Amino acid sequence: MDIQYIGEHLLPGNLGNFFIVLSFTAALLSSIAYYFASTQNDLENQQWIKLGRIAFYMHGFSVIGVMVTLFYLIFNHYFEYQYVWQHSSKSLPVRYMMSCFWEGQEGSFLLWSIWHVVLGFILIKKAKNFEAPVMTIFSTVQVFLASMLLGIYIFDYHLGSNPFILLREHPEYMELPFVKVPEYLTNLDGRGLNPLLQNYWMTIHPPILFLGFASTLVPFAYAMAGLWRKKHNEWVAPALPWTYFGVMILGTGILMGGAWAYESLSFGGFWAWDPVENASLVPWLVMVGGAHVMLIYKNRKQSLFTAYVLLILTFILILYSTFLTRSGILGNTSVHAFTDLGMSGQLLVYLLFYVLIAAFLLIKNYKAINIDSVEDNSTSREFWMFIAALVLLVAAFQITFTTSIPVINKLFGTNLAPPTKPVEHYNSWQIPFSIIVALLMAITQYFKYKQTDLKTAFRKLLASIIIAAVITLLAIFALELYNGFLIALFFTSFLAITSNIDYIFKVLNGEVKKAGASIAHIGFGMILLGALIATGKSRIISQNTSGIDITKLGKEFNNMENIMLAKHDTLQMGEYFLSYRGRRIEGVNHYFDIDYFQRNEKGKYDLAFTLSPIVQTNPRMGNSAEPDTKHYWYKDVYTHITYAEMEPAEEAGHKHNDEDGYKNYASATMAIGDTIFGSKSLIVLENIFKEADSLKYHFGANDIAVGATFKIIDIHNKTTIAKPIYLIKGNTASPIDAEVENIGVKLSFKNIHPDNGKIDIDLSEKDTGSQEFIILKAIVFPFINILWLGCIIMIIGTVLAISARLKKTKFNIA
């Protein structure tokens, strides 16, 4: 049974496996060394720190080694490796090779692990007194992550999933016949990358998102270090900038995910409350709350316990969401979720390990850290910041609970299904929470720590309140905003924008450096406002124009959101007239060119723009539709193909085939001046003439040709001339038809009645039944750019806040 396989490259795989084992052992060694460094006295701990550092560097470089090796395999198309075979193919463009890397679970764990390594390297340099305890936590996390890639059997338990496993040794394939063929590699091509991921957003979104995940480890590690080493006061200051860094990066990652969904998924929007989206939003909400409670502690030495809990919870929630999305438990509720690679048990152990340790440390230190909670003064800034954090926590709880329905079913044996209308369900909770959060963002900066003179605060706020109220009133009419909650959210989020702008000028005297928090709050207000307008007032314009009475099917049938558009047909859709021009095929992409016309004042149709939504064919993974969007500054027109026949693509070339696509519509005997009606046109016989151009038809002496001139007026009042010919050549009649393709009519000159000068005409029309068509859905999102602009402003604000904070801490230390 010893087969010599031809063309395999086993060395890089062995090297990769070596790095995996090394990264695991080094992380273990580093945890132990840093543990002793944290607990030993001064003299010995330098030795331990040295060892811990060496071990962590070793770990870091071997993780990088694993990454480089895996990338090398993908880049060289070594399909003998299962991971490479499964996630890439020969035809894959180089720019998407990075995406192959994190398409699989192993690769995404690796990505996560690499960011921890990078952050760990920075902390080794910067954490000073906290290095040992913080790095102990880091290293243990890395032990768990490295174990995810081990892929070894301990007794009967399969620990981790190895990215360097050979295809022929993979348990799923090792029984298949190809394994017996020594030259199986010669013609082997990979399965290819999921087309949904072949998108530029997917090359930048996962690294950012995983950096966001990784950055929650830093405040967690500081908090754990604080609890463990009883440095309850000291950990907050160094952890604070890291917490805001996490808020910024994770927030960016989540919004990029939204942008990706909006640009290349076809669910029609940027947020769908999908469990996978929720899983990263929830930790973010809790971290934002935690970051603000840290500020309370920093300024007032209050609410330390809450700060600990929220930052620990953030990281635990990251682990929980990893568990949710990777254990396969979401199977029936999410399309994004990974399937189980048999690692759910491992993930659960990982999760419980930190939950138990954190709970133990919190209980042990409860007396020491449960010092002052926020004082009972509702005119203080800290009071309202604390309330805001609590609102965020409750909001996070609501989302988690609904998302966890499959987990609840598992635990309690229930048979609950997620809400049938998830978006409405989540919105009914989250919109009220957003209203409160926006209001608090607007007013809290005007409160002072300890105590505030409410009159002064109100006076300062008055101008912003008036502006926001006026704009809200205008918006109610302009946007037809007739829902109480939406009006309230519009007002509070707009107030958050105006009051924070005002704050920068009035209180901070326009000093941008100090204005980080205000700018970030403006950005977040804009995100809420943009989301509210874009989704609350989005219009599905591909609705109900087919002329078919939908209501007769019953009330239940009013969710008709797709229309059919036949080739060359024109349909009205909202303010646009759509015409499907045809499809272009470029590689695996089918582009459907759809012209959007608008009627101008003169009643003429102007081409407004052309959209080319894509259907990407992939026989192995299924075709996927990618929308195309026309961006205006004040609105987006979004279009995607919900259905298209993918087979008749070749037919486009045989359009002139006589039988193809035309159906007899009417026959008539006509005199000059007579009119016949087509389904979409009006056809007038203008004159009959004798075709004199004898050369054109190779006339013989007795041949005759008679032509007829028809004026065809289509529904857009456009006139086209068509001239069918009646030809008698050598005693046989052979008519030459006139086809007008853009209207879809064909005229055949069948006979002449010399006695009365009338002619017989057959009118055929393009049969939409056999004609190529597409089904599409089109949505207008008004003012969605407010949302994207808000994202950018929020990022800028957070960066400013972090840099201001860093300068301050440096000053304090010096």
Add this chain to the structure above:
Amino acid sequence: MKKIHIIILLVIALSIAAIMGTVADSSTYASFKVAAANEGDEYHVVGKYVKDKGIEYNPQQNANRCVFYLKDNENKEFKVIYNGAKPQDFEMSEQIVVTGKATAGVFIADKILMKCPSKYNNTSDPSKTTNTSAS
């Protein structure tokens, strides 16, 4: 009683309300038998597409209506009317979750979630994916 205590009580009350609200909004996974017995109630039904009976979809008449048969986990076949465009790759799906309610012997679905085994999970023979151009 301090204000903060009142607020904490409020938070707890809200959390309980969130739990109740979720349970109230959630529907149930059920079989067609249960759905048919409780006409008008919303259910999620998990099943397999009955390929032999095909799917009826005439976009020329109505782009938002497809009719097909689904066999649930209790092997009961049921006619499903989905008010939407036929999903791409419908035939390839291994498992389908339909959301909606039964009325007069048919299941009116307003949501479909398809699980294509090939999309996220891969269990096909590698030898089938070799390209034959070299031969």
